[in-house]
Amino acid sequence: MKNNNSDFLHLGNKLLHWYSQNARDLPFRKTRDPYKIWICEIVFQQTRISQGLNHYNNFVDRFPDVKTLAEASEDEVLLYWKGLGYYSRAINIHKAAKQIMSDYTGVFPSEYDEILKLKGVGKYTAAAISSICFNGKMPAVDGNFYRVLSRVFADDFDISSSRAFAYFSELSQLIIPDNVGDFNQAMMDLGSEICKPRNPVCLECPLNKDCLAFSLNKTHEFPVKTKKVKAENLDLHYFFVHRNGKFLIQQRKDDFIWKKLFEFPASIPEALKPFNKGSKILHHKLTHKNLTIEVNDIEVSSEEMWNDFTSKNEYLITDFESSLMRSFPKPLENYIQNRLKK
């Protein structure tokens, strides 16, 4: 009579064996430094390894430890996050570094409950760090867990439900082995390399004999996700005000998209319109996905008028070379390069 949870424990051990021979060779796999693992976990939230690998390497190279990161400026941390997206991660990672310096004397906390208190660290990340670095026993339940578990058990629980994390945390207990750190990483690699969202490579999967969805030929039906992600359109207007290679920028707030990144002025004072008789004005429009950006490209003709602009304290003055040292939204980054590189 099979009526207890121990029936599935061999799955976790099969996974560990597969992982011992198929683990991806990644830079953060060579360390148990909680700082490095932390950075890695934040960088790769909602981000593919191939997309974030350079950012991870550059980040830990410039900020090799908590103290270095805590003592850096927020703008420089954002610079190293340039192009990665979800910029609150960079702001939180910087706050958390200061938090570790002040609340934990600069020593990375080792307990799950303490790690969870760090800014930008949620249940997944706290579990990942504690299990990989401190032999913690919490499953690091992420999208890979949702996908692998829902397929293995042909479970149609809606992963877009707010209860999905608790549900699949519970479900993972059926197969979780003693070595939770390796198990968590094994689930990540399996989900990434084998049990992929589309076209999973089931013939190479160590769990294919145990996978209900595979035996039913229904892997494509799992996981179930009902909620659709709606992409609202966003229209932005900018003034690219420039003269002799210099141009105006300002820093965004932290309450909307592109938190604290730099951008062109979204408006200019009425007093400075119209710039003056001779200024050349171009209108550029760029679209990308749900984003529409219109740029009033104004070459200020007189030194006098330029001085009127630059005397406004609300603007920063920069040029192409200096702009490389700021983090701009990707579309504006591209615009600057196309506009001034020549």
Add this chain to the structure above:
DNA sequence: AAATCGGGGAG
């Protein structure tokens, strides 16, 4: 419980 936050790449 639901909305929001980026950008790149696969299909």
Add this chain to the structure above:
DNA sequence: CTCCCAGATTT
């Protein structure tokens, strides 16, 4: 074009 990715935070 749509969907997804080593999720967390805010409301």
